[in-house]
Amino acid sequence: xxxxxxxxxxxxxxxxxxxRSVERDDPLEGTAGYGERWFLVEIDGAWGAHAFLQSQxxxxxxxxxxxxxxxxxxxxxxxxxxxxxxxxxRNQSTWRWAAVDARPGHESVHWGSVDDPADLMTVPLDGSxxxxxxxxxxxxxxxxRHDQCCAVKGRPVVTALARxxxxxxxxxxxxxxxxxxxxxxxxxxxLYYGRVTGADAPGLVDAYRHGLIEPRWFxxxxxxxxxxxxxxxxxxxxxxxxxxxxxxxxxxxxxxxxHTVLFTHGGEPVAVRLAETLSPPLLSTCAATTARPxxxxxxxxxxxxxRP
Numbered sequence: 001x002x003x004x005x006x007x008x009x010x011x012x013x014x015x016x017x018x019x020r021s022v023e024r025d026d027p028l029e030g031t032a033g034y035g036e037r038w039f040l041v042e043i044d045g046a047w048g049a050h051a052f053l054q055s056q057x058x059x060x061x062x063x064x065x066x067x068x069x070x071x072x073x074x075x076x077x078x079x080x081x082x083x084x085x086x087x088x089x090r091n092q093s094t095w096r097w098a099a100v101d102a103r104p105g106h107e108s109v110h111w112g113s114v115d116d117p118a119d120l121m122t123v124p125l126d127g128s129x130x131x132x133x134x135x136x137x138x139x140x141x142x143x144x145r146h147d148q149c150c151a152v153k154g155r156p157v158v159t160a161l162a163r164x165x166x167x168x169x170x171x172x173x174x175x176x177x178x179x180x181x182x183x184x185x186x187x188x189x190x191l192y193y194g195r196v197t198g199a200d201a202p203g204l205v206d207a208y209r210h211g212l213i214e215p216r217w218f219x220x221x222x223x224x225x226x227x228x229x230x231x232x233x234x235x236x237x238x239x240x241x242x243x244x245x246x247x248x249x250x251x252x253x254x255x256x257x258x259h260t261v262l263f264t265h266g267g268e269p270v271a272v273r274l275a276e277t278l279s280p281p282l283l284s285t286c287a288a289t290t291a292r293p294x295x296x297x298x299x300x301x302x303x304x305x306x307r308p
Contacts, residue, residue, distance in 0.1 A: 017286045018149040021179035022195070024282065030230025030297045032192035032220030033176035035075035038100040039125055040137070040172075041065070043078045044092040047143060051078035051173035056092060057117055065120055072125050078173035079139060082158045095120065098137060099127040102190030102223045104249065109133045109188045137187040138165060138205060139172035148286050149181035150174070153197075157182040160198035165205055178285045180219065189244065190222030211244045228252055230297035231261035231272040238302045239265060258300070273300040 015023070041052070048054020052062035055078070069076040079098075095117045099110045110130035114120055123129070140158040141150045154171070161169040175183050180194030184201070186208050193204060196217050204214045215236055220229025232247050241247075247263040247270070254260070257276045262269055275298045281291035 016149045016152070017179040017283060017288070018153060018181040018195075020283065026179060026279070026282075026294075027296055028180060028194050028217065028219045029233035030220055030226040030295075031177050031180065031194070032190075032222050032224075032226070032229055033075075034225070035190060035222040036101075036103050037074045037125075038077055038098075038102065038187070038190070038222075039069045039074050040077045040079050040098040040100065040139070040170075041120060042080060042092075042094075042096040044080050045090060047078060047173060051143065052076060056090075061118060061121075068121060069125060074125055077139065077175075079170040080172075082142075082155075082162050082169065082171050097123060097130075098133075098187075099123075099125060099130060100137070100187045100190075101127055102188055102221070104221075104223060107188040109135075109137055136165075136168055136205070136208060138169045138184065139175070139187065140169070140182065140184040140201075141173070141175045142171040143174045149178055150183070153182040154184075156198035157184065157196050157201045161201050161205060164202040168205075177219065183219075185222065192219035192222060193217040194219045207242075208244075213242045213244055215242055224249060225252070226295065227254075227259045227274070227276065227297060228261050231259070231274055232263065234274065234297075234299040235263055235265065235270055235272050235302060239270075241265065259297075269304060270302065271304070272302050274298060275300055 043051060043055045043057050045056045052066045053059050066076050094113050094115060096113045097120060101108045108127055110127040111133055112130035138161055140154050142154040142158055143150045158169060158171050175185055177183055177194055182196045183194050184196055185192050194217055207214050228249055235247055236242060247265050250262040250264055252261045259274050259276060261272045277296050277298055278293040279296050281293050283291050284294060
């Protein structure tokens, strides 16, 4: 298939999935992966395709831990510091963890650590323990074994951010949306960004610290459904308002492929009507061999809404 990555190496003219995405001008709006709550675990060293199962963490423990986290309706994410030596990575003695709540109105990050990774099985996942932090957590996907684009485009971003925000910056495992590499997420609000470069990343984080969203690379907020993410992006573009809390989600209804999403903005209701469509078939990852369509959203109208 044209554009597929053959098993014996790239064919002439083959492009990484993130470059193909740029060529197609795939829309970013409404593409953030879903996650209302997250549990981050520091796992140093190399990761295989699944960071919790193919790493320094005992595979059986990793499997039980993932089952425990996902069973609680929480999304697991492996994290590690950037710029560490191979010896430092092999000699991990402390396993930091963070319980993140990204739900609107509940945003929080609680940090803790264990000296034995087996103790992660008894850490409360709800943020009832650990140290509450008011600092943002910056997670950049560098998960090379999941998709080469994440490493190739993620590493310059995480390097640039670590220079400016060392304590807040982490490499992380797969976030979703490989074709939008470099991808990152900002906690506790769960703000997804894509196609970020090392030159642009520090300014994006500075905007977040000042309560702003940078619309050029914004994919959506993880605690909201994709259709609501897209509707919010359209509303922000229409109103020219990039304040983080400018739009409060109120309701969502659908009729066929047409969705109506209601927000409040400045105390007034705003209704966004958008259509759900399918893209032409595409290869969404570097490893993909079968082209499939993906969901996209088209704005139909934005107007004053009814009672929220």
